[in-house]
Amino acid sequence: MKPINVGLLGIGTVGGGTFNVLKRNAEEITRRAGRPIRIVTVADKNVEHARKVAGEGVKITDDAFSVVTDPEIDIVVELIGGYGVARELVLNAIENGKHVVTANKALLAMHGNEIFEAAQRRGVMVAFEAAVAGGIPIIKALREGLTANRIEWLAGIINGTTNFILSEMRDKGLPFAEVLKEAQALGYAEADPTFDIEGVDAAHKVTIMSAIAFGVPMQFGAAHVEGITRLEATDIAYAEQLGYRIKLLGIARMREEGIELRVHPTLVPEKRLIASVEGAMNAVQVQADAVGSTLYYGKGAGAEPTASAVIADLVDVTRLHTADPEHRVPHLAFQPDQVRDLRVLPIEDVITSYYLRMRVEDKPGVLADITRILADSEISIEALLQKEAEEGESHTDIIMLTHRTVERNANAAIKLIEALPVVKGAVTRIRMESLE
Amino acid sequence: MKPINVGLLGIGTVGGGTFNVLKRNAEEITRRAGRPIRIVTVADKNVEHARKVAGEGVKITDDAFSVVTDPEIDIVVELIGGYGVARELVLNAIENGKHVVTANKALLAMHGNEIFEAAQRRGVMVAFEAAVAGGIPIIKALREGLTANRIEWLAGIINGTTNFILSEMRDKGLPFAEVLKEAQALGYAEADPTFDIEGVDAAHKVTIMSAIAFGVPMQFGAAHVEGITRLEATDIAYAEQLGYRIKLLGIARMREEGIELRVHPTLVPEKRLIASVEGAMNAVQVQADAVGSTLYYGKGAGAEPTASAVIADLVDVTRLHTADPEHRVPHLAFQPDQVRDLRVLPIEDVITSYYLRMRVEDKPGVLADITRILADSEISIEALLQKEAEEGESHTDIIMLTHRTVERNANAAIKLIEALPVVKGAVTRIRMESLE
Known part of the structure; x- marks a missing residue:
């Protein structure tokens, strides 16, 4: 059967992982997808690096815009990150009738409404499993696994860096600043860790989850965002004495008057499963009226875990790319004309x-x-x-x-x-x- | 939009739950599915009870065979259980071009190969999320969420009755027989608990998971099945002293020579998340080459949790029922011509x-x-x-x-x-x- 042609934008950590997993598991993936999925073009500013990772037989370019207009390409995988050029490229790809797979949570949290509207209009799919909680198929669970339910709330450890830091602070009784340095040395925190430690990354992710859980637009700007920088080891210790752990949670809750959308350090009873999620691992707990409580756990970052989600999306899109749009799962779980204009409540109303x-x-x-x-x-x-x-x-x-x-x-x-x-x-x- | 018409076979606990959740969350489900899903006919031997649960406006019959041949019905939901008449009804429904949603693990573990072959031939879907781990969307995760991966092994607490008994034995230091009686009094164990406590139910479920994880046929007959009836409280206590919990696990592991397929009491390090799964809850841990370890947790039984899975399948089937078969997810995750004939290894080779x-x-x-x-x-x-x-x-x-x-x-x-x-x-x- 005719292979599906993928254009990869950005071959950094996740891009490299995606390339490697697609290659290593080509047979396994084809056995599932029904046709080969092959990366035919890679766009990266660092052409030399791209050539080294991708090897021969793959077209390399430093012009990402040439990929999103290339008639040979069926699906564009956007792994550039940020919301500058990435936004332009994604919108451009959509206009050119390409399906898009992206791991870009910042882009979707900030410009998701615009992007999904454009995709809807053009009749293409935008898939984003990799944008939330890395390799954990939480988007699929929320969007397809729990369709019977009225989702009441969800709470997730969706940033590995901060969970690693909190685990270390608790284990060793050390202050935040010291553990941050350790995390940076170990590669668990970036040189500029602001987005992680200030809760912004978690807020991007919980914003995306709230949209598909409740059928509301992305409202990142209205989220309450609080990081872990001011958290003291004393409070972690006192919390423990009282039978609690402190976790940085992204929380979204549906209420009649609106939705709560917030990221902040949170005391959680130690007997809850999510309290035992240690180190850089992620987990999302979802409370829904029929199924009750379910929890999804795994690696929230890293080359291959994230690639796992990117490729799962590629397989989904491959299956449905010639299908009528009505046969597809709606981008945001709910039919586009069924999104409700429920506002995010101010933090004082939480x-x-x-x-x-x-x-x-x-x-x-x-x-x-x-x-x-x-x-x-x-x-x-x-x-x-x-x-x-x-x-x-x-x-x-x-x-x-x-x-x-x-x-x-x-x-x-x-x-x-x-x-x-x-x-x-x-x-x-x-x-x-x-x-x- | 034209509603999709469902015929429900069996309106016991799960059937009643399905009926109630579909009704209560009708608006929410329609907002997702794009069209109403309505149960138009219920078949149950107890017509009076069926009438009471379903209310007016639904056709009630004691003749399930009339439902699977009814031209008005698009999808048949089989909740009768067992592998006698249920098998005949499911095959009959397939022959009549109906899509089937079932929660029947025994049927699929025993006759799945025959059923999926028939469905493939006839071009209809057979969906079975509810057959394994109740409301946890584990089938979807294995079949669609982890398609990038070579799945190495999975291990699950997939029988709530036995997990409840083991939790109680540990908590209270009581012998099996005593806790079983308590579980029966509380409704966590059936009057005849054989299928649960002897591990047969877990073996049905792990058989189904092994098929979709590895792309092999159902081989229930070759599974090694050992229950918890001979487990002593002493060993639970010793295990704890050594830092372990004892859980009844269903384990499937892919090896070059074949697959391991086994259910037995298992010591698990207490620091693994799955070791903290208590009471009647279920959890499945999956190890795969790209994503690493992921875990899925929730209620494995009960009216509404199981209904949650049945209805998720109904929504999936509703979306794809007029699509070309190539646009659908293969029943067993792998394309039908890509199933490998890998045999289950005898227990001595484990x-x-x-x-x-x-x-x-x-x-x-x-x-x-x-x-x-x-x-x-x-x-x-x-x-x-x-x-x-x-x-x-x-x-x-x-x-x-x-x-x-x-x-x-x-x-x-x-x-x-x-x-x-x-x-x-x-x-x-x-x-x-x-x-x-």
Whole structure:
């Protein structure tokens, strides 16, 4: 049978992985896809490197735009990243009637609505399994595996760098800055780790998942994004004493009034499976009305795990590329005319529970003052840990876990607590999810 | 758009769940599928019960054969179970050009080759997500999510009843028989639990997974099947001391010479995620060359979790039912002419490691005799636990964990150990997998 011709844009880590896996498992993949999938052209600025990875028999060019207009190409794989030239190339490919496979979460989170609309108009597919959680087939699970369900919420460890750092901070009791350096030395964190440690990468991914889980547009700009840079080893230790782990979660929750879309460090009960996800691994827990809770676990990054997702998309697109659009799975799980205009709620409207740590004077009545403020704000306390003051210290730590409340309430109560003369400095506040 | 018409065979637990979820989430499902999916006919022996569950507006019959020949029906959902009349009905539906969705693992494990061949010939789809691990979309993950990979092995907790019993035995230190009674009282085990506790149900499911993972025919008859009825609480406790949990795993492994296909109690390192899967939950770990290890977790049984899988299949089939067969995903992941005739290896050829417990005389030289036998059989020891003899006891327990070896070797060594005069009774042997 006639092979399907792929043009690969960018042959860096993931591009190289894709090339190698397609070659190594060519027979296995053809046995499944029904026809060979071959990369016929590679575009990369570094032509020499591209030639070295791709070997002979593959056309190499430094002009990616020549690939997206090449009539010989059936599918364009975009692995350049970013949302500058990548956006232009993807839109250009679509206009030229090419199907697109991409691992570019930033692009989709920022410009997904435009891209999917263009693809819909032109009748081509844009597949993006590799954009979220690397090799874990979570997009397919959400889009096709759970179609019977009203998805209620999802919560994911979707950034390996930060999960590695948090695991190390907990294991070794070390501060963030030190572990970050270690992670950089080991190659788990990039030289400029901002996108990872500030939660931006996770926010891109949870934005994409929220769209296909709830049938809403991508609303990356409205997501609440908080990284792990200010997290202290003390809080990881206290959380552990209380039976919790701290994870950087991307959370999307459907509520009647709108959706919650947020990334922040989160206390999770240690008995939840997701709490045991260590190192650079990823996992996404999905709560849905019929199936209940399901969880998907695996490597969220790396050359071959990500290539695994890129190629799965290539096989899907290969099968359906001559089919009527109605036979295809909608890009965003829901039919394009069935996307709902449900807005992302501001963070003050989020409902969650909290871990609060405060430094207080070690004298009678302090706890009464604090708990009174919480009671007045209708915030009830689930657990409380008061440390004995260390010898010679006039202050001690109080740690509280609250029940669920609106963030606006919590903010107000925290302000009042911080205004108490017996409370020293700011209250440390970390959100908490039971994930039940 | 014209609704798709479904005939439902059997409206018991899962049938009722399917009916209810389709009704409750009709809008959500239509927004995804692009057209309404409606159950127009229900066949059940208990017409009165069927009428009560289905309400008015649905045709009820006690003649399932009239449904599979009804020209109005597009898809037949078979939820009768077993492999007698269910087989006839499914083959009949296929002959009549109906697509089939089934949750019937016994039927597929026993007669899958015949059924898929018939479906292929007739150009219809047979979908079976609900047959393995209930609501977890594991069939879709194996068949479509991991198409880039050479799947090396998979190991699953795919029977909730036995996992519940093992969790309880560990938690409470109780013997099997007692926990089984409790499970029956709680509805986690059936009145006749044979299929569950003897591992037959898990063997059906792992047989199906092996076929789509490796591209081989269903070979249920050749699977090695061992249940949990002879498992002692002592061994669960010893395993725990050594850092392991005992789980009933369904394991399929691809080797050059053939495939391993086996169900048996298995020691698993407690730090593996699958070791933390408790109660009636299911999980499947898949090892593949590109993506590495992925894991899928959720409810493996129950009305609505299973309905979730049935309906996901209905949506898939709805999308593709007018498409050319070449546009469809092959039933068993690989193109029908690409299925390999790789045979299941006999259990003696399986390569695994072992937990061995033996009762020995508490005197010098005993350990030397035993370790000599193992060394002569080229079985190396990974860990050893020798208990101090209790006061007044002349015998004590030795527990050993071995490295990987061929089962044939292990059998021979065990025989020699049992023949030693200092060893009392039989050696308890439980297989062990590192799942790395």
